[in-house]
Every structure is written in structure tokens, then in C-alpha cells.
Amino acid sequence: MRIRYFLLIFFSVSAMGLIQKSYAQGDTFEDSLRIAIDIPERVTINNIFVVGNQRTRKNIILRELDISSGVTYDWEDLISMIEADQKKVFNLLLFNTVEITPLITGEELIEILVTVDERRYFIPSPIFELADRNFAEWWTNQNRSLKRVNYGARFYHNNVGGRNEKLRLTTQFGFTQAFDLLYSFPFIDRKQKHGLAFQFSYLTNKTIAVRSANNRQVFYTNENEDVLRRNFSSFIRYSYRGSFYNFHFVTLGYNNIRVNEDVFTQNENYFLHGDNTLSNFVASYNFRHDRRNYNAYPTQGALLNLGLTKFGLFGFDDFKDWEFTAIANRYWTFNDKFHLASGLTVNSFFGKRQPFTSVRGIGYMPNFIRGYEFNVIEGQQLLVHKNSLRFKLLDLEYAIDDYVPFEGFSTLPIKLYLSGNFDHGYVNDRNRIPENLRLTNKYLFGYGPGLDLVIFYDIVFRLEYSLNNVGEGNFFFNFKAPF
Secondary structure: OHHHHHHHHHHHHHHHHHHHHHHOOOOOHHHHHHHHHOOOOEEEEEEEEEEOOOOOOHHHHHOOOOOOOOOEEEHHHHHHHHHHHHHHHHOOOOEEEEEEEEEEEEOOEEEEEEEEEEOOOEEEEEEEEEOOOOHHHHHHHOOOOHHHEEEEEEEEEOOOOOOOOEEEEEEEEEOEEEEEEEEEEOOOOOOOOEEEEEEEEEEEEOOEEEEEEOOEEEEEOOOOOOOOEEEEEEEEEEEEOOOOOEEEEEEEEEEEEEEOOOHHHHOOOOOOOOOOEEEEEEEEEEEEEEOOOOOOOOOOEEEEEEEEEEEOOOOOOOOOEEEEEEEEEEEEEOOOOEEEEEEEEEEEEOOOOOOHHHOEEEOOOOOOOOOOOOOOEEEOEEEEEEEEEEEEEEEEEEEOOOOOOOOOOOEEEEEEEEEEEEEEEEEEOOOOOHHHOOOOOOEEEEEEEEEEEEEOOOEEEEEEEEEEOOOOEEEEEEOOOOO
């Protein structure tokens, strides 16, 4: 088997040299491949080899492949399937690079070589981050106060047993003191269709948002700087993946929030049931259809996410309501330089009033309109439509394995995009709170140019200048893709 494998590689490398010579003269990839090695119209896959997966189990990679050994394909269909499979394996977020190569071994016979470069899976990560909704909120509204910074450490293991299990342990201090444990099993059966995840979280705050006024958050700290809010939550989630692109999630959770009595001096409707403790069970169902080419910063494909949540499952629960959420994003690639991203979000509570801890609206992630980063526009229903036309300025990749003494950091990809953005939306506040009427129940929009920097490990930096329809404009800096 080893001799055959090396002969296979030798033959394929020689053929690829001929292909590259022809391809450089302007032929398509398929034409060049046919000229170099006389590819038949139909081919049968003899074997699928996976190399480079030191920890990841082979079956986790094969689960993402639509192609199978022993099956005969039209050559053009096979090339399209390989391109799609390569994107699916990359979106496991386990590898720096993924290459799937067909290797001609005989008349109408091929082997498939899947080559991966594994990321570093165990990542101790120091925490030094802003507690506020975004950078603009911290920089302007909160006067760049270092008291509003979280610090501590997170420990990630993104491939615990080689089966794409996720472990996250967080110990955090500063503005929000937190302990968080998350563990997920993407597959618990041999057919790799059923999964489980669970999470436990405990948070405390001495300063909290108690209401909003003039469409901005109002924060409160009492004279003794007591802990004002303690929040314990847990959930267990079942997932089902019946096909490559469709996911179903059923979640059962519990949430308990206890606040200091002083909070009610600032907002008597912080809770709605006349007690300083709010507890309730929650159940939700989510459907996700995900065909994006790159989850962290998509340039092609589509995402559909539909969710229905029931707050309060039993008679003793303090909060009872229903919530519906729909997200539909579409990404079009026009050529190697230009692509368009468009995303629509709809969110609605069925009830007229919710406790302040469950408030929704524009300004709370992931719902925003560019130009309104300083604001929160709260209500029971919202609609947001975000749009970006992007031009790729840079697409570089540097080998850094000689400079970084850690496995999983072999290359540094750098992509820089110039974007033109236009967002618009509407928030319906059934209660029509007087101090927030400037922006609620009104059509809102914002627009402007931006620069997006995308580097390894799904890190995105955005610098934007945005104007809104009430004449306000400013520079805004963000650390995530807009959608």
C-alpha cells in the first residue's frame, strides 16, 4: 500500500506540472487537465486518502464529503462536488488549509487525496475585552473607562477527542465576574447525525443597565458598590443534522436572576412580577440552513435561521412569553474582486411587555444599523436589513512557521476589503415609552464606507465611517463581521 501511495503521488505531481504549464497559457482548469492527462468523461473513485490529520479522526472529515469511493461520476460534476466538499471541510474550523485533489491512477479510475493542515486546538486565551455593546459605546458614551473592562482567561479545546468536540472554560473578573463551562458533542452516533451540548454559567455585576433614556442605556451603581445582579443559567441542546446543510436544534434551559432591591429605585418595572428574583425554564427550536463558503466572513452562499422560543414552561415560572426570530442572509460573488452581502433579520415577542433583562431591539447584538452604534432602540418587534458591497484590496498569505514556535500557526492569511454599506430597519415599541420616542416606531437607515481586515483563526476587524438619517456621523471600530 505504501509503494502504491508514493507512485500515486509521483504520477499526480508530474501530471500537475503539465497542467500548470497549460493553465498558465489561458486555458480553463478542466481543459488543461484533459490536455495533460487525457481525462475520460466519467471516472470512478477507487479510494479516498486523508493526510495531515494528526488528531482529527478521518470519519469526521469524510462526514463532510458528498463524494464516495466506489461511485462513478461525470468529470465536470465531480469537480463541482470537490469544490463544495472542500468548503464544507474548511468550515469545520479545524484546519488552516484544506485541499482535495483528484489523482488519475488508471483508465476511468481516480484516487481522492484530502490534505489538511490542522489548527492549534488547545488555546489558552487571556481576556481583556470591553463589557459594553460595542467599541463606540465604550469610547464615547462611557468615556473610555477602564473600569468597564473584563479580564481573566478562557481555555478552548476545539477538538478534544479528535471528533470536533468543543470545550470552553471561562474565568473572568472586572466589570462582569463570570464562570462559564461549555461542552459540545457534534455527533454521539455512528452515522454522525445526532449531537448534544450543555452549558453552565454564573455571572455577577456591581454596575448594570437599569433602563434606557433618549435611546441610550442608563447604568447604575449603588453607594456601597454592592453586587446588583447575580445570574445563573444552564441549558442542554440536542442537534440533528440530517443532510450536509440542514441543522435542527432543540434546547431546554433554566435561568435565574437575582437583583439588589436598590435596582427597583431606578426602574420599578425592571421585573414585572413584584419580586427581586426572576426564574423560568425555557424551550426553543431552531432550524438552520447554512451554505456559506466561509462562516467567519462569507463571500458566497446563503444562511437561513428560524427560531421559536417559549419562556416559562410551568405555572411557577416568573416570565412567560413566546419569541420568534428569522435570519436570512445571502452572499453573491461577481468575480474575484467584488461580492455583495445582504442580510434580513426579523424578531418578535408575542407579549406586550417583557422584563428589562429580556429587552430586545436595534443596538443589541447581533441587531444593529450602521450609524446608530451609540443607541439602543428597544421594542417588541424589529426588522433590520443590512447590505455591503465589497471590493477585495488584498489577498496575501505568509509562511510564519519559522517565527511562531507553536503548531497550528504555519501561515498568516491577510485579506483586506473596501466596503460600501447601507442598513435600514424599524423597531415597534407597543408601550411607546416617551423618553425613547425619538427613534422607536420610525424608519431608520445608515450608510457609509468601511475597511474590513480578515486574518487567521476567524479574526475580523472593521473600521467604518457611517451617517444616519438624523444627520449624525462618526467613525466606528468593530471586532466581528457584520453578518
